[in-house]
Amino acid sequence: MLNFQFDNAFVRELPGDAETGPQTRQVHGALHSPVLPTPVAAPQLLAWSRDVAQLLDLDAAAVDSAEFAQVFGGNRQLPGMQPWAANYGGHQFGHWAGQLGDGRAISLGEIVNRAGQRWELQLKGAGPTPYSRRADGRAVLRSSIREFLCSEAMHHLGVPTTRALCLIGTGEDVVRDMFYDGNAKPEPGAIVCRVAPSFVRFGNFELPASRGDHALLAQLLDFTIRRDFPAIAAAHAPGSEAARIAWFGEVCTRTALMIAQWMRVGFVHGVMNTDNLSILGLTIDYGPYGWIDNFDADWTPNTTDREHRRYRFGQQVQIAYWNLGRLAGAVAPLLSSHDGLHQGLQAYVDTFVAADQATIAAKLGLAECSEDDVALMQSLHALMTDAEVDMTLFFRGLADVDASAGDVAGLRDSFYDEAKYTAAKPAFDAWLQQYAARLAEDGTPLPQRRARMNAVNPRYVLRNYLAQIAIDKAEQGDLSSVHELLDTLRRPYDDQPGREHLAQRRPDWARSRAGCSMLSCSS
Numbered sequence: 001m002l003n004f005q006f007d008n009a010f011v012r013e014l015p016g017d018a019e020t021g022p023q024t025r026q027v028h029g030a031l032h033s034p035v036l037p038t039p040v041a042a043p044q045l046l047a048w049s050r051d052v053a054q055l056l057d058l059d060a061a062a063v064d065s066a067e068f069a070q071v072f073g074g075n076r077q078l079p080g081m082q083p084w085a086a087n088y089g090g091h092q093f094g095h096w097a098g099q100l101g102d103g104r105a106i107s108l109g110e111i112v113n114r115a116g117q118r119w120e121l122q123l124k125g126a127g128p129t130p131y132s133r134r135a136d137g138r139a140v141l142r143s144s145i146r147e148f149l150c151s152e153a154m155h156h157l158g159v160p161t162t163r164a165l166c167l168i169g170t171g172e173d174v175v176r177d178m179f180y181d182g183n184a185k186p187e188p189g190a191i192v193c194r195v196a197p198s199f200v201r202f203g204n205f206e207l208p209a210s211r212g213d214h215a216l217l218a219q220l221l222d223f224t225i226r227r228d229f230p231a232i233a234a235a236h237a238p239g240s241e242a243a244r245i246a247w248f249g250e251v252c253t254r255t256a257l258m259i260a261q262w263m264r265v266g267f268v269h270g271v272m273n274t275d276n277l278s279i280l281g282l283t284i285d286y287g288p289y290g291w292i293d294n295f296d297a298d299w300t301p302n303t304t305d306r307e308h309r310r311y312r313f314g315q316q317v318q319i320a321y322w323n324l325g326r327l328a329g330a331v332a333p334l335l336s337s338h339d340g341l342h343q344g345l346q347a348y349v350d351t352f353v354a355a356d357q358a359t360i361a362a363k364l365g366l367a368e369c370s371e372d373d374v375a376l377m378q379s380l381h382a383l384m385t386d387a388e389v390d391m392t393l394f395f396r397g398l399a400d401v402d403a404s405a406g407d408v409a410g411l412r413d414s415f416y417d418e419a420k421y422t423a424a425k426p427a428f429d430a431w432l433q434q435y436a437a438r439l440a441e442d443g444t445p446l447p448q449r450r451a452r453m454n455a456v457n458p459r460y461v462l463r464n465y466l467a468q469i470a471i472d473k474a475e476q477g478d479l480s481s482v483h484e485l486l487d488t489l490r491r492p493y494d495d496q497p498g499r500e501h502l503a504q505r506r507p508d509w510a511r512s513r514a515g516c517s518m519l520s521c522s523s
Helices: 009-013 050-055 060-064 066-072 141-157 202-210 214-228 230-235 241-265 313-334 339-364 371-387 391-398 408-414 418-442 446-454 464-474 480-488
Strands: 032-034 044-048 084-086 089-092 095-099 105-112 118-124 163-176 185-196
Touching: 009 032, 009 084, 009 105, 009 214, 044 050, 044 060, 044 066, 044 480, 050 060, 050 141, 050 163, 060 066, 066 163, 089 202, 095 202, 141 163, 141 185, 141 464, 141 480, 202 214, 202 313, 214 230, 214 241, 214 313, 230 241, 241 313, 241 339, 313 339, 339 371, 339 446, 371 418, 391 408, 391 446, 408 418, 464 480
Parallel strands: none
Antiparallel strands: 032 084, 044 163, 084 105, 089 095, 105 118, 118 185, 163 185
C-alpha cells in the first residue's frame, strides 16, 4: 500500500481559487486552483526510477502494485492529497504572455519523506485545468519518454533538475499536430510523475506583479523564503527587505550554477521562457530540448525558435540573465531600494564566470583556469564549429590523446565530415601543441588529469536520436531501449562495456529527421 505523509503547504498557506473544476478562466487573487486529474482508460506502468522511488520511501513492491499505476495515472487519490494547478504568467520568446499556469500539470500534493525532505508530486499530462486554454491537458508518449529519461539523465550528469518517478501509459490516444502543418494524428498518451522540492518558477511572481497585486506577491515571496530557503529564513526577520534581497541573490546564484552545468555537458533547453525557469535553480519543463552533437553555439532544438534562435546554445547564459531581470522587475515593488537587485544580478555574472572557468579547467584537466586558458578553450570551440566536431566525443577522447604528439588523428571519430577533418587537421594539430605546452606548465600527473577530465566529460548523454529510437520502439510496445537508456544514463561518466552503441556520434540518417535534430513544442 502507498503510504505518504502529506504536508501541502502551498495550498494550505497561499490563497486559492474559489471556483473549482477544469473550465478555462482567468484567475485573480489566487495562486492555485483546485482540480482533479481526469481518469484514464487503462493506466499501465511503463518505466520507473529506482533512485526517485527511494527518495519517496517506495520499494519495488509498492511500485509494482496495481494501486501505483492507478494513483500516478490520475485515477485514484490517496488520503491527504489536495490536487491543484498553479497560477502563473511569463515572458514567452521575450514577450509578456499574461496568465499561463499549469495547463497540463496537476500537483497531487507535497510529501515529507523519512529523511525530512519535502517533495512535490506532479502529474504531467493528467488532463485539463483552468489554465489549459484550448488544449486537452494531455501528453503523448514521445514527449513523456523524453521528459522521463532526461530528468534522470540530467541528475546523474550532475545538473540541477527536477526528477521523474515514473512513466505511465494511459491506454488512450491523444491527437497532436506534431509539425503544426494541419496534419494532426492520434498518438499513444502517457503521464509522467515529476518530483521536485518546489515547482515555483519566475512566472509565479510575474503574474501578480503584472496585475498590481502586491499583497499577493508579498505573500508568495515570503512563503517561498520560509518553505524553500530555510537558511535565509533563519538568518533574517520574516517579511524583511533583507530576507527578500538575500533570496533574490540566491536565486541568481543558483541559476548561474545551473546554466554553467548546461554549458558543460552541451545541453540546450530550447524554450527558456520565464515560466520555465525554477526559483530553485533546477532545470524544469523538458520540451524541445537537445544535446549538442557537432559543436554549434547557434543551434537550437526548437522548431518554433528556428528563425530568431533566441534560445540557441550559445545564448543561454544571456537569456537566463534577461529572465532574472524580469524576476527582479516583478519583486521590485516590494523593496525600498533596487540596489540589492542589482547586486543579485551581478552575483549571477560573477558566479557564472567562476563556474565557467572551473569548467574549462576541469574539461581540459588543469588545476586552475587562467585568462589564457579561456582563450585556449574559445579557440578550440571555433575550430570545432568550423570542422563540425562532436562535442561529447571530442572532450571525452581528449583525456586519452597524447597532446605532445601534436596529432589529432586519435580524435578522428569525433569529426562528422572527412573533408572538413582533412582541411582542419593542421589547425587542430597546432592547437594540441599549445595544449601540450599548457599541460606541461600545469604539471598535473597523467592519471590524475585523466580522472579529472573523465569526471566532467561524460561518455553518455541523451542524444536526440537515441531518444527517438527508444520512442519508435516504445510506440510499438517495446520498452527495452527506454530501460536500457535509463540504466546507462545513471552512470554517464563510466565506460560500460557492451553499450558502446550508445556512445557514438549522430548517424547521418538522424541529421535532419524529426525528433533527432529539431523538435516542436507540441506534445
